[in-house]
Amino acid sequence: MGKCAFLRIPALFFLFGVTFSCNKENVSEEVSQAPHAVKLRVPVNFPPVLEHADNPLTEEGIELGRMLFHDVRLSGNNKISCASCHRQDLAFSDGIALTTVGVSGQALARHVPVLFNLAWAESGLFWDGGSKNLESQALGPLTSADEMFQDLNVLEQELKADPEYVKRFAMVFKDGIRSVNVIKALAQFQRTLISGTSKYDQYRRAGSGAGLTESELLGMNLVNSKCKACHSGELFTDDNYHNNGIDVAFNDDHEGIYQGRFRVTFNPLDLGKFKTPSLRNVLVTAPYMHDGRFKTINEVLDHYQSGIKISPTTDQLLYQNRGQAGIPLTQKERQAIIAFLGALTDHEFMTNKQINNPNE
Numbered sequence: 001m002g003k004c005a006f007l008r009i010p011a012l013f014f015l016f017g018v019t020f021s022c023n024k025e026n027v028s029e030e031v032s033q034a035p036h037a038v039k040l041r042v043p044v045n046f047p048p049v050l051e052h053a054d055n056p057l058t059e060e061g062i063e064l065g066r067m068l069f070h071d072v073r074l075s076g077n078n079k080i081s082c083a084s085c086h087r088q089d090l091a092f093s094d095g096i097a098l099t100t101v102g103v104s105g106q107a108l109a110r111h112v113p114v115l116f117n118l119a120w121a122e123s124g125l126f127w128d129g130g131s132k133n134l135e136s137q138a139l140g141p142l143t144s145a146d147e148m149f150q151d152l153n154v155l156e157q158e159l160k161a162d163p164e165y166v167k168r169f170a171m172v173f174k175d176g177i178r179s180v181n182v183i184k185a186l187a188q189f190q191r192t193l194i195s196g197t198s199k200y201d202q203y204r205r206a207g208s209g210a211g212l213t214e215s216e217l218l219g220m221n222l223v224n225s226k227c228k229a230c231h232s233g234e235l236f237t238d239d240n241y242h243n244n245g246i247d248v249a250f251n252d253d254h255e256g257i258y259q260g261r262f263r264v265t266f267n268p269l270d271l272g273k274f275k276t277p278s279l280r281n282v283l284v285t286a287p288y289m290h291d292g293r294f295k296t297i298n299e300v301l302d303h304y305q306s307g308i309k310i311s312p313t314t315d316q317l318l319y320q321n322r323g324q325a326g327i328p329l330t331q332k333e334r335q336a337i338i339a340f341l342g343a344l345t346d347h348e349f350m351t352n353k354q355i356n357n358p359n360e
């Protein structure tokens, strides 16, 4: 433990410039046992990131979260882990419209979203923002009957029976194994899931010699002019809620799950609004939308071009056809947009061994 944490950090974090405190002065025996603070430093083309004083990142906390994320003991039947639904090779989504891998075997009402760049998700989690932050979010899947269906007391007992976890929790949290600390460790791990090494990022950061093709550049300009009002900035999401015109009516079945943001705010102006997903990695994360209704990127483009449904909350930004709903695109423009979306695929992120199952 006396060893400087600096030497043990994963290579990937260097790329993104995660720095570790490595202060050797004033290190008493106890202090050297303390977890090693980690500061997320972000890709230079990304916006700054907020720190969470209530759950500061530590090297040991992140690694513990990574173990828990991949551990089937987190589920009631000890068969499902977070990674069962959030697969790294699919940018932590699952490739299925509505999964049935949960403990009950029932199809979930919503499509599994990607998990990356969550350190910037400051306006709520889930498709409707129904969860405030990562420090509370994981209670949802952990306890939901259709997901992991775990009794939190049982979970604590199971983890306490494993000396490795006892040791690791004690290193990170003063009060050791508690379900609230399980969630905190998971949150720490998830904040390190940064996808910022696509071809586009190399282009943005230049210097590495990576350019974009003519078609990709055309696609980038089209996305900038037609999509970026919502899929905005370097994260390709405005972290906000919109009705992008996929439905006309929003019934209140299933506790309002189809009503979008309205389920959280009860504001009629929020009916049918869902969180703007990032366009990063989209070519590997089909199917699309909060219920996975579109199987291909071409179906998504068909929708924006000619399928926009009009309801009182349909976003005005979709009226791009001389005041009519829809985003006109030629065949060449569609191909260019798809080429550009391909440049947002981050293979390095999806194969990075520092964030995979540590037992594999």
Ligand code: HEC
Residues within 6 Å of the ligand: 069, 074, 080, 081, 082, 083, 084, 085, 086, 099, 101, 102, 103, 108, 110, 111, 112, 113, 114, 115, 118, 121, 124, 125, 126, 127, 128, 134, 137, 138, 141, 142, 146, 147, 148, 186, 190
């Ligand atoms: C059975 C499948 C399943 C399992 C297991 C599962 N999730 Fe999810 N996850 C989902 C679905 C579906 C959603 C979207 C729910 C919604 O929006 O209503 C989701 C949403 C999320 C989100 C919100 C992402 C965002 O951008 O809003 C996070 C974070 C997350 N899950 C983390 C976890 C963690 C951590 C675990 C393990 C403790 C876990 N998930 C286990 C299916 C699953």
Ligand code: HEC
Residues within 6 Å of the ligand: 223, 226, 227, 228, 229, 230, 231, 241, 242, 243, 244, 246, 274, 275, 276, 277, 278, 279, 282, 285, 287, 288, 289, 290, 291, 300, 304, 315, 317, 318, 327, 337
């Ligand atoms: C008015 C804001 C807005 C505009 C403009 C917009 N989108 Fe979206 N987009 C959204 C929202 C909101 C969703 C999620 C809707 C849902 O799940 O119900 C979404 C979903 C998507 C998805 C699915 C992503 C996933 O992970 O499921 C893709 C792909 C997409 N949009 C591409 C585009 C493209 C390409 C354009 C420009 C041609 C565009 N969008 C313009 C708001 C917008």
